[in-house]
Amino acid sequence: MLKKPASGVxxxxxxxxxxxxxxxxxxxxxxxxxxxxxxxxxxxxVAYMCRSLNPTVRNSFFRRxxxxxxxxxxxxxxxxxxxxKTAVILTVHDSLTAPNQPATIEAMLTGxxxxxxxxxxxxxxxxxxxxxxxATAMTGSDGRAFLSYTxxxxxxxxxxxxxxxxxxxxxxxxxxxxxxWERRTPIIAVEMTSLMEVPTTQGPTVTLPGKDAEGKHxxxxxxxxLGKLTQFYYNVLYVVTEDKVVGTNDQVGAQARQWLSDxxxxxxxxxxxxxxxxxxxxxxDELHDAxxxxxxxxxxxxxxxxxxxxxxxxxxxxxxxxxxGEAPRKAKVAKEWKEVRKKM
Numbered sequence: 279m280l281k282k283p284a285s286g287v288x289x290x291x292x293x294x295x296x297x298x299x300x301x302x303x304x305x306x307x308x309x310x311x312x313x314x315x316x317x318x319x320x321x322x323x324v325a326y327m328c329r330s331l332n333p334t335v336r337n338s339f340f341r342r343x344x345x346x347x348x349x350x351x352x353x354x355x356x357x358x359x360x361x362x363k364t365a366v367i368l369t370v371h372d373s374l375t376a377p378n379q380p381a382t383i384e385a386m387l388t389g390x391x392x393x394x395x396x397x398x399x400x401x402x403x404x405x406x407x408x409x410x411x412x413a414t415a416m417t418g419s420d421g422r423a424f425l426s427y428t429x430x431x432x433x434x435x436x437x438x439x440x441x442x443x444x445x446x447x448x449x450x451x452x453x454x455x456x457x458x459w460e461r462r463t464p465i466i467a468v469e470m471t472s473l474m475e476v477p478t479t480q481g482p483t484v485t486l487p488g489k490d491a492e493g494k495h496x497x498x499x500x501x502x503x504l505g506k507l508t509q510f511y512y513n514v515l516y517v518v519t520e521d522k523v524v525g526t527n528d529q530v531g532a533q534a535r536q537w538l539s540d541x542x543x544x545x546x547x548x549x550x551x552x553x554x555x556x557x558x559x560x561x562x563d564e565l566h567d568a569x570x571x572x573x574x575x576x577x578x579x580x581x582x583x584x585x586x587x588x589x590x591x592x593x594x595x596x597x598x599x600x601x602x603g604e605a606p607r608k609a610k611v612a613k614e615w616k617e618v619r620k621k622m
Contacts, residue, residue, distance in 0.1 A: 365390040366398060368450040369528030370439045372548045374457045380428045381456055385439040386528060387421045397421025402442025407435060414442065429458045434545045452532070457547040459513045461569050466512040469578030470534060472597050473500045473543070496541045503615045505544050514546035515573065517583065519553055559586040577618060584609045595621045
């Protein structure tokens, strides 16, 4: 039983009798507790047990206690540092290549702020295929990282890019498709708006996440008919117009991919273009120069899309049937998707 209150710090004015290095400057635990207890037997037992400790054991105890405290502090600092990591947006768009040909996959890392998004340079980015890291790169001052991957067989390769473990930013990842096509296989370009019931004159081109009921619904039979065209013959290239309301081009592409998947359209290569009427025509020329010369037909809704093909002596089908006078003279017209195959 205590006979007087313990002070906030237990200490003694006596100098230590222990050799230098053995907790010098402090009395033994028994001496510190001695005099605090009223019961003689308890006091004697505690004093005997504490004084009987070997000085080396006492020193080891205090050292271990110090190490344990240091580890707790380091863990707290680490957790605080992790909590302060920069929130980021990581985006990536689809890529196109041929079997055994390297593909360059471009990822973009930006930091979130209240007013704008700032490109983040010097951050590690990893490329994963089938959950395995197949390439790594660092972002440049513009926030972009370029990763190279060489597929072995034709098909569609779903890949993921993510921020590396050593990054100073918060974790982030994004998915996209790598189209691996034989150059001799015919390609059909499809304007996304031709797959939707309502023309997209304003607002988002594709459905926003969680708002499918408020978004665009597919044209009747569009997914079924396009599936038939791509099952044995065509590879499909989806053409999307950029929309600043939705976000960056990579974000527009990601949402287009989700919309197509939700409505059971065949997997294809997605291209996002500015609203500039000459942009897609320039891309057609670029694809042909890169060896994709089997892209010879486009199915779309807009006059601009059809003209991009007709001006290069390629075929164009417009669906659904446009207003009178809207179709270019040499464009073929289908009232609905069931008629598209007959026009090709």
